[in-house]
Amino acid sequence: MPHICLRCKTRLEAAPGLAPRCPTCGGTRFAFESPRKAEAEKTTQPEQVSQEKPENAIVADCLSDECGPLSEKPTEPLSPESVESIRIVEPGKYDLNLLKLAESDDRVIQVGKNGNFRLDLHSMIREKKKR
Amino acid sequence: MGLSQTFSKILTNLFHKKTSRIGIYGPPNAGKTTLANRIAKEWSTGVEGTVSEIPHETRRALRAENITITGGNGRSITIDIVDTPGVTTKIDYNEFIEYGIARDEAIDRAREATEGVAEAMHWLREDIDGVIYMMDATADPFAQVNIMMVGIIESRHLPVVIAANKTDLPDASPQRIKTAFPQHPVVPISSLTGTKVEDLYEEMIRAFR
Numbered sequence: 001m002p003h004i005c006l007r008c009k010t011r012l013e014a015a016p017g018l019a020p021r022c023p024t025c026g027g028t029r030f031a032f033e034s035p036r037k038a039e040a041e042k043t044t045q046p047e048q049v050s051q052e053k054p055e056n057a058i059v060a061d062c063l064s065d066e067c068g069p070l071s072e073k074p075t076e077p078l079s080p081e082s083v084e085s086i087r088i089v090e091p092g093k094y095d096l097n098l099l100k101l102a103e104s105d106d107r108v109i110q111v112g113k114n115g116n117f118r119l120d121l122h123s124m125i126r127e128k129k130k131r
Numbered sequence: 132m133g134l135s136q137t138f139s140k141i142l143t144n145l146f147h148k149k150t151s152r153i154g155i156y157g158p159p160n161a162g163k164t165t166l167a168n169r170i171a172k173e174w175s176t177g178v179e180g181t182v183s184e185i186p187h188e189t190r191r192a193l194r195a196e197n198i199t200i201t202g203g204n205g206r207s208i209t210i211d212i213v214d215t216p217g218v219t220t221k222i223d224y225n226e227f228i229e230y231g232i233a234r235d236e237a238i239d240r241a242r243e244a245t246e247g248v249a250e251a252m253h254w255l256r257e258d259i260d261g262v263i264y265m266m267d268a269t270a271d272p273f274a275q276v277n278i279m280m281v282g283i284i285e286s287r288h289l290p291v292v293i294a295a296n297k298t299d300l301p302d303a304s305p306q307r308i309k310t311a312f313p314q315h316p317v318v319p320i321s322s323l324t325g326t327k328v329e330d331l332y333e334e335m336i337r338a339f340r
Contacts (some may be wrong), residue, residue, distance in 0.1 A: 003271075011145070013249075029263070031274075067174035077220055077221065078220065079276070080279070085249075086245065090223030091224075092219075092223070092225075092237060092241040092242070093222070093223050093225075093241065094221070094222045094223075094226065094237035094241060094242075094245045095220065095221055096216065096219065096221070096222070096245065096248055097220075097222050098220060098248075098252060098276070098279050098280065098283065099279065099283065101249050101253075102252045102255060102256060102283045102287075103256075104256075105253055107249075131218050
């Protein structure tokens with residue numbers, strides 16, 4: 001099955017082995033490319049689209065000048081050790097740190113690639129829910 | 132705790148009538164809503180979610196309550212099923228544009244999907260008693276999101292049943308998922324056609340009772 005090296009974007013036709021390394025750059029992280037993705041364009045529009053908006057939207061909009069120039073170049077995935085729980089790369093593009101999101105409701109949001117952070121103070125002082 | 136509450140708790144424990152809240156988790160397009168709809172249709176009333184080929188169609192949790200599932204030997208569980216948004220580490224509005232959705236709506240969808248993932252992770256910490264983890268049996272089970280999510284579920288000591296979905300497709304390989312996660316029960320199913328879904332119900336009764 002095809003895989004793509006996340007570092008140099010080399011496409012490998014076969015899945016990398018147990019100790020996978022990209023033959024081009026030696027990278028160790030790969031993205032699986034679904035063979036059915038190409039067929040996806042044939043799909044139809046959904047019958048119903050949810051109009052519901054999140055009640056407590058905490059993922060802020062960001063302006064393109066704040067987030068840096070729009071770019072097709074993919075960003076590195078958020079490391080589980082990163083301080084931020086969500087990174088807003090540009091409007092409509094988000095990286096999520098699942099480990100951070102699973103640990104607590106505290107939101108540290110990185111906006112763009114220039115080291116700008118937003119802290120959702122409300123999420124940090126909110127009383128923990130009791131079951 | 133009052134006397135009546137204590138008595139009620141004893142009765143509940145005695146007759147195993149506690150309602151567990153079971154979350155259906157997994158990456159986008161694994162078939163979570165199709166399964167949730169099937170469970171609701173077969174064991175409860177009504178259909179809950181909209182199924183679509185477009186990823187992140189479920190951007191808020193959908194819940195069906197008080198569903199009693201009875202197994203072949205007469206044992207049963209009463210559960211609430213929570214169909215959660217697809218969990219992923221990257222959300223990009225271009226995914227929606229590929230399906231013909233306008234740019235502004237695609238950006239809104241991406242934001243809602245991000246909120247949905249954050250909410251789903253919150254419930255995993257506070258509101259969920261067990262997990263059905265859905266995987267697409269035609270996709271790579273070693274995807275980062277699967278490894279991470281199974282690890283998170285294990286760290287919370289939640290019982291988990293892995294559903295290897297889409298066995299109706301020719302390139303499905305449930306065995307690959309069994310090899311990847313030998314520490315958990317893996318049930319090959321097709322939530323679309325209903326094939327082997329009864330095996331999943333039996334495993335749910337075993338794991339979530």
